[in-house]
Amino acid sequence: MDEQQKKNNNRVPFDEDNYTHNIHKQNERSLDRRSFMKLMVGAAGVFAVSTLPWGTIAARELTGLRSKQYEAAKVADISAVKVGDAIEFAYPGEHDSALLIRLGENEYKAYQNACTHLKCPVYWSKEQGEMLCPCHHGVFDVKTGAPTAGPPRRPLPEIVLKQEQGAIFATGVKRYDT
CATH class of the missing domain: 2.102.10.10 (Rieske [2Fe-2S] iron-sulphur domain)
Incomplete structure (x- = not known):
């Protein structure tokens, strides 16, 4: 290998730092930490709201607010x-x-x-x-x-x-x- 090829092999092919060259690309980092936390809090809220009907049924059953009727x-x-x-x-x-x-x-x-x-x-x-x-x-x-x-x-x-x-x-x- 000649001197020019050795020099080109150790060089980044573009002018950006090797560790951060992908940060500014379009949609590359659309889900950052803040977005991820918003997504998790939203999912937990949806889960909590969706379980409310079952929670009220269970609470009524356990507290005896509705007495069951059985056939003789x-x-x-x-x-x-x-x-x-x-x-x-x-x-x-x-x-x-x-x-x-x-x-x-x-x-x-x-x-x-x-x-x-x-x-x-x-x-x-x-x-x-x-x-x-x-x-x-x-x-x-x-x-x-x-x-x-x-x-x-x-x-x-x-x-x-x-x-x-x-x-x-x-x-x-x-x-x-x-």
Whole structure:
């Protein structure tokens, strides 16, 4: 290589600094830091506004401003459940498992039988007189549905019952007080 070629190989082919030669080109830097931040704040605002309807629905549901109405459903004939026994039934929907327990001659309690800790099924122990969750050794009081042992912190949702024409009917689900 001759001396002229060596000199041209180490030279920038135009009169600008090599690090800043592209800054002033048309539309090269249309999204700078300030524009990017404006875009992000705008996107966050659109997201916040778009979630407002779902937030109000969730708030109404959680605060109990709108009470749900359930249809009455026959659980069992009174003669089919002996004192101290329990039967499983579906209420309020066909996939919602519940447990009816006959405590006395005219005393019945029913709860949704999904543990309030991790939704494991809850079973009635006639010998111990309590409802048990075998997954994490949760224990619930049969009179109130409140947890008495284990990791559950909330009571089981109680199902409202009524007796009519020799049968027991489920008429609703009580909301949590806590």
